[in-house]
Structure formats: C-alpha cells, structure tokens
Amino acid sequence: MSKRRPYVRPMAGWWRKNPFFVEYMIHEGTALFVAAYALILLTGLVYLSRGEAAWNVWLEGLKNPWYIAFHWLTLAAMCYHTYTWFKIMPRTMPPVVVGGKRLPDFAITGSGLAVAATASLAMLGLVWGMAR
Amino acid sequence: MSENQRIIEIEVLRYNPETDKEPSKQVFEVPFTDDMSVLQGVQYIKDYLDGSLSFRWSCRMAICGSCGMMINGEPSLSCETFLRDYYPARVRVEALAHFPIEKDLVINMEGFIEKLESIQPYIIPKEERTLAQGEYLQTPAQLASYEQFSSCINCMLCYAACPQFGLNSEFIGPAAMALLHRYNIDSRDGGKGERMELVNSEEGVFNCTAVGYCSEVCPKHVDPANAVNQNKTNSAADYFMRFLTPKGGAK
Numbered sequence: 001m002s003k004r005r006p007y008v009r010p011m012a013g014w015w016r017k018n019p020f021f022v023e024y025m026i027h028e029g030t031a032l033f034v035a036a037y038a039l040i041l042l043t044g045l046v047y048l049s050r051g052e053a054a055w056n057v058w059l060e061g062l063k064n065p066w067y068i069a070f071h072w073l074t075l076a077a078m079c080y081h082t083y084t085w086f087k088i089m090p091r092t093m094p095p096v097v098v099g100g101k102r103l104p105d106f107a108i109t110g111s112g113l114a115v116a117a118t119a120s121l122a123m124l125g126l127v128w129g130m131a132r
Numbered sequence: 133m134s135e136n137q138r139i140i141e142i143e144v145l146r147y148n149p150e151t152d153k154e155p156s157k158q159v160f161e162v163p164f165t166d167d168m169s170v171l172q173g174v175q176y177i178k179d180y181l182d183g184s185l186s187f188r189w190s191c192r193m194a195i196c197g198s199c200g201m202m203i204n205g206e207p208s209l210s211c212e213t214f215l216r217d218y219y220p221a222r223v224r225v226e227a228l229a230h231f232p233i234e235k236d237l238v239i240n241m242e243g244f245i246e247k248l249e250s251i252q253p254y255i256i257p258k259e260e261r262t263l264a265q266g267e268y269l270q271t272p273a274q275l276a277s278y279e280q281f282s283s284c285i286n287c288m289l290c291y292a293a294c295p296q297f298g299l300n301s302e303f304i305g306p307a308a309m310a311l312l313h314r315y316n317i318d319s320r321d322g323g324k325g326e327r328m329e330l331v332n333s334e335e336g337v338f339n340c341t342a343v344g345y346c347s348e349v350c351p352k353h354v355d356p357a358n359a360v361n362q363n364k365t366n367s368a369a370d371y372f373m374r375f376l377t378p379k380g381g382a383k
Contacts, residue, residue, distance in 0.1 A: 005149035006232030006240045011298050018205055020345045021295060028341075088344050092361040
C-alpha cells in the first residue's frame with residue numbers, strides 16, 4: 001500500500017499573504033468606486049428626465065459635504081485604479097514593434113497614463129466651459 | 133567554510149505523510165558564508181543536521197528548474213536566492229504554494245505534467261515535407277516572435293504565484309499556456325486549431341484575472357501573463373470567427 005498522502009494547503013486569506021496580492025485586491029476593489037460613480041451619474045440622468053425642478057434637487061443633494069468627501073475619495077480610488085490598470089497593460093497586450101524594436105513596458109504604461117490624463121483634462125475643460 | 137562565517141536561522145515547513153497530520157515548522161541554525169544560496173543552506177541541514185529533510189534540486193545554476201520553493205513567502209529558485217540577503221533575520225522556506233505537498237519541500241507535480249502534455253508541446257507541421265525537401269526554414273524575425281516563450285524551464289514558480297490556480301487546480305495555468313502560445317505563433321506550426329480548444333475551454337485562459345504575479349516571479353523572463361492574456365483576445369476572436377467563416381476558428 002502506498003504511504004503517499006499529499007497535503008493540500010488551505011487558500012483562506014491568500015491575498016493577505018503577499019504585498020503583490022494586496023495591491024491586486026486594492027486595484028480590484030477600486031473598480032467598485034468606478035461602478036458607484038457610474039450609478040451616481042445615472043441617477044442624475046434619471047432626475048434630469050423628470051424636469052428642471054427634479055434636476056435642481058439632485059444638484060443640491062451633491063453639495064452635501066459628505067457627498068463632496070465621497071467624491072474626493074472616489075477621485076483617489078479612480079486615480080489608483082488608472083495607475084494600476086496601465087501598469088499591468090504591457091502584460092495584457094500583444095507586443096508593439098516600432099522600427100523593428102519591441103516597445104519597452106514603461107513606454108506602454110507611460111502612453112496609457114498620458115492618454116488617460118489628456119482625456120480627463122479635455123473632459124474637465126469641456127464641462128468647465130459649458131458650466132460657465 | 134571561511135573565517136567570516138555567520139549563523140542564520142532557517143525555518144522549514146516540514147511534512148512527513150507517514151507520521152504527520154499536517155505540516156509544521158522546524159527551525160535550524162545554519163552556519164553560512166556570503167556566497168551560499170538558500171539551496172546550499174538546505175543542503176547543509178540535510179548533510180549535517182537532519183538527513184530526513186526532502187527537497188528537489190539538480191543543476192545549482194537556475195537552468196534545471198528543480199529547486200523552486202517559497203522563500204519568505206515568495207516563489208523563488210533556491211539556487212539563485214542568497215542567505216546573506218536575509219541575515220540577520222530568519223529565512224522561511226516552504227514547498228511551492230498551491231501544489232499538494234508530498235514530503236517537506238517536495239510537491240506533487242503530476243497535474244502540471246499532464247497539462248504540459250495536453251497542449252501538444254511540439255511542432256505540428258503546417259505542411260508535411262519530405263526529407264528531400266529539406267528542413268522547415270524560419271527567418272530571425274519569425275524566431276524572435278516566440279523566442280521568449282520558449283525559455284520556460286518548467287520550474288512552476290508561476291503556478292505558485294497564481295492565486296487562480298490555487299483556487300482552481302484545473303486551470304491550465306501560466307507556464308503551460310506560455311508554451312502553448314509559443315507553438316501557436318511559430319511560423320512552422322499548424323496546430324493552432326487543435327490547441328485553441330484548450331484555450332477556450334473551462335480550464336482555459338478565462339480563469340486568469342490578470343494578477344500578473346506569475347510574470348514577476350519568472351526567473352527566465354518568459355512573461356507567461358502576456359501569453360495568457362494575448363490568448364484571451366485570440367479566444368474571443370476565435371469565438372466570433374465562427375459566425376464569419378464556415379468552419380470557424382477552432383475545430
């Protein structure tokens with residue numbers, strides 16, 4: 001009879017065992033803030049469809065200090081999500097060859113972050129211009 | 133041993149299937165010099181302190197892929213990890229994570245070997261050639277496209293780094309998928325249709341959630357996460373191709 005008795009270690013709490021996994025879980029967790037903000041914008045759209053009075057009620061609601069604090073928190077979460085998203089991008093896309101040479105990881109991450117920053121600033125400028 | 137010899141504590145996760153219900157820690161005090169690897173520390177334990185300690189090793193130069201262990205919780209080749217980098221703290225050594233432990237630092241790799249076989253890790257010629265027609269030729273650029281994925285030494289560190297494999301051992305996993313990709317993108321190979329079935333399957337690429345740690349720990353810079361994630365795109369393309377072409381992508 002075989003004396004083999006392979007031991008399978010439990011996986012409970014796996015993500016706390018390595019800083020890399022903790023960062024991964026924070027990255028995944030910040031996606032919830034992205035989803036939450038999409039819901040907030042969607043709610044605004046619903047209020048807008050009910051007419052000007054309803055829209056103004058929603059706008060007033062946004063001025064609540066708790067809501068503003070939540071916005072800052074969401075902004076921080078979004079920034080972290082964006083950063084970690086583009087950090088992993090070189091691992092998730094086919095190699096980009098420019099002039100016979102493979103584009104290094106930092107160039108891919110860097111251009112991703114640059115595009116995200118430019119798009120955000122353009123959006124901010126557009127909305128700012130419309131609000132004035 | 134030279135004069136500047138110091139003593140380091142090595143904590144080993146021991147498991148004897150004949151006597152132990154579960155693994156337990158044992159600490160050894162090991163004299164070491166600056167040029168000694170963790171593998172040499174473990175060998176010292178076996179030679180001078182406890183001959184029953186079991187572990188795998190062979191080449192001592194990061195080529196054979198036998199001596200992978202969790203060192204302070206990180207999947208590492210013990211032959212290229214040095215005791216001096218941990219001193220004066222204790223260094224913790226454990227069998228590769230996510231694999232069943234056979235004994236002490238020896239894991240059961242049967243599942244991995246089966247996966248390696250399943251991806252058909254050899255060239256399935258696109259077109260048969262007779263001996264008289266000569267060899268299958270390839271340009272340096274065609275070689276460069278897959279070369280990094282052919283550097284895998286089957287050390288399984290990437291599996292020990294993959295929580296999705298830990299949660300579901302059926303997942304084909306990083307190394308086997310990197311090798312599958314290596315053959316699929318080889319200009320001489322025509323087996324992609326057969327291999328895509330595995331890529332698309334329940335055990336295939338969509339178990340991956342892009343943690344990316346597999347590529348961090350790879351001692352040969354294979355970047356298995358890249359192979360897995362490129363094949364998510366290939367799998368999606370393969371799925372939609374069936375609506376466009378009579379036979380679809382995979383067979």
